[in-house]
Amino acid sequence: MIWLEYIGMIFILIGSLFFLFGTIGLVRMPDVYNRMQASTKTTTLGVLSFLFGIGLIELSWMIKLLIIALFVVLTAPVGASALARASYNAGVKLWEKSIIDKYKERKK
């Protein structure tokens, strides 16, 4: 099954490309919230792609890896929301060119 191994390697390569984009986003984005967006999305899909690629290389691990993937998808966005809300409540400002902040209106 040498072809499956090659396909798995391609998935791992795609995953690391997404990690690279996430890191570039982390450096280039202007504020905490935009940075969080860039890093959460790209690392989640990057991890999924990695796990799927490893599963194709070692087929008998596939079910375990899919369970790990499920937990990553369930927890990563919750962590991002919690961090974003915590930084908002700690007083981290939005980027000055942000056009609207409905969350502030709610807090009054």
Next chain:
Amino acid sequence: MEGGSSFVYVTIILTLIWLGLIYNPNLSAGMFVEEFFAGFVIALGTSFLTYKKFKGLGIKYFNPRRIAYFIVFLIVFLKEMVKANLHMARIVLSPSLPINPGIVEIETKLRQPSAKLFLGNAITLTPGTMTIDYDDNRAYIHWVDIKSTEIKKAGDIIKGKFEKLLRGVYS
């Protein structure tokens, strides 16, 4: 017994996860039975300690129609996730950094806490949006590239098909 349905539900889910974790093509039948029962007993214990936290859930969610809706939800979700990443890659790689960020407010008709969790997670992982907080039936969303600030129109764009599919799962 009150909460019995959620007790059974949590036990079944935990046992299924355990089955996935112990799966191994070389496992002998005797070993499999031993491992299965060890995990099943621990699943019963864990479920007994935690089922009160899952009181909205129950065995009615094993209904095939709900499972079919959930599978469609997962497929749409994966597709949107790939789109979100390409969108994000395009933003961070373009020299002018074309963003237009802010926090908008949307409304949702979903009531169950787990439904809101799935909707919030789906929103966080789809193009350009991230859930920040829920306030009863209102969600506050950070949006990288705002297209509308009206509650209704923004909600339609952000929620997409997800809310409809989740209502299929939960109604």
